[in-house]
Amino acid sequence: MGREMDVELTNMCMVCDGTRVLVQNRRKPGWPGVTFPGGHIEPGESITASVIREVKEETGLTIEHPRLCGIKTWGEADRMAEIAFLYKAEVFSGELQSSEEGEVFWAERDSLPSMRLASGMEETFRVFFEDTLSELYYSRKDRDTPAGEWCYEDWEYTLQ
Amino acid sequence: MGREMDVELTNMCMVCDGTRVLVQNRRKPGWPGVTFPGGHIEPGESITASVIREVKEETGLTIEHPRLCGIKTWGEADRMAEIAFLYKAEVFSGELQSSEEGEVFWAERDSLPSMRLASGMEETFRVFFEDTLSELYYSRKDRDTPAGEWCYEDWEYTLQ
Numbered sequence: 001m002g003r004e005m006d007v008e009l010t011n012m013c014m015v016c017d018g019t020r021v022l023v024q025n026r027r028k029p030g031w032p033g034v035t036f037p038g039g040h041i042e043p044g045e046s047i048t049a050s051v052i053r054e055v056k057e058e059t060g061l062t063i064e065h066p067r068l069c070g071i072k073t074w075g076e077a078d079r080m081a082e083i084a085f086l087y088k089a090e091v092f093s094g095e096l097q098s099s100e101e102g103e104v105f106w107a108e109r110d111s112l113p114s115m116r117l118a119s120g121m122e123e124t125f126r127v128f129f130e131d132t133l134s135e136l137y138y139s140r141k142d143r144d145t146p147a148g149e150w151c152y153e154d155w156e157y158t159l160q
Numbered sequence: 161m162g163r164e165m166d167v168e169l170t171n172m173c174m175v176c177d178g179t180r181v182l183v184q185n186r187r188k189p190g191w192p193g194v195t196f197p198g199g200h201i202e203p204g205e206s207i208t209a210s211v212i213r214e215v216k217e218e219t220g221l222t223i224e225h226p227r228l229c230g231i232k233t234w235g236e237a238d239r240m241a242e243i244a245f246l247y248k249a250e251v252f253s254g255e256l257q258s259s260e261e262g263e264v265f266w267a268e269r270d271s272l273p274s275m276r277l278a279s280g281m282e283e284t285f286r287v288f289f290e291d292t293l294s295e296l297y298y299s300r301k302d303r304d305t306p307a308g309e310w311c312y313e314d315w316e317y318t319l320q
Contacts, residue, residue, distance in 0.1 A: 044299075076204070
């Protein structure tokens with residue numbers, strides 16, 4: 001091996017129940033609004049295991065057989081800064097319970113666009129919903145300016 | 161952001177033409193045998209762009225609309241050491257041309273098991289071929305022994 005990059009690894013999962021999806025209204029000050037549950041991959045766990053753990057922690061539900069449906073990536077000039085692994089799950093058990101991260105509730109998929117979405121979720125939904133898309137890639141608009149306070153407006157995206 | 165890990169990022173692509181797939185007989189001394197084309201993600205490029213570039217470099221073909229079909233991951237106790245992004249492509253143009261990495265040629269998908277495969281390819285094929293699988297996760301058998309010469313036999317895998 002060799003040629004490592006410093007990368008932040010996260011996951012996000014769309015839990016589906018027919019036409020409804022499980023959303024989370026995040027309280028996080030830096031990134032508030034409606035999103036899907038998810039979080040960081042911990043050292044020593046597989047990506048799949050991290051998705052199952054995060055959904056359990058944030059929704060109370062135990063999902064089975066989550067499937068990778070795409071990635072959301074943040075490319076700096078010299079490295080891939082973050083990779084979010086996007087999963088879908090249709091099999092689950094347990095009782096819905098919100099965490100301190102934010103309230104979770106079922107919503108009709110068609111109602112998502114009218115909600116107060118977290119930044120970037122509108123384009124993220126497209127990777128979840130459109131089979132022909134695999135990656136939402138963000139690159140910094142001005143690559144010469146050193147990164148300051150992290151802000152969505154400093155990035156532009158392409159869907160691939 | 162925060163909580164970065166030192167990760168090696170690679171890709172691998174199964175180019176399909178009906179029942180045939182494009183394979184590469186790798187010359188690489190440390191990992192010889194039949195595999196699919198692929199390589200490293202370069203700083204500043206999306207994962208999708210890296211797949212298109214590597215297939216072009218190693219096969220002469222220009223693929224369009226590659227789709228993510230899974231990941232192959234290597235978890236150490238304290239970090240994710242490598243992530244390989246596995247793609248499928250069914251649209252391509254150009255003329256087949258091998259590179260110094262190894263000879264590329266079309267093979268019937270059913271004939272793959274009888275080939276001299278590179279280590280780990282048998283289980284990697286399952287993620288490419290089985291829709292219910294998203295991740296091939298390798299973890300080190302003995303987590304207390306410091307990593308020496310890299311060797312497949314030091315790892316065990318689960319398919320998820």
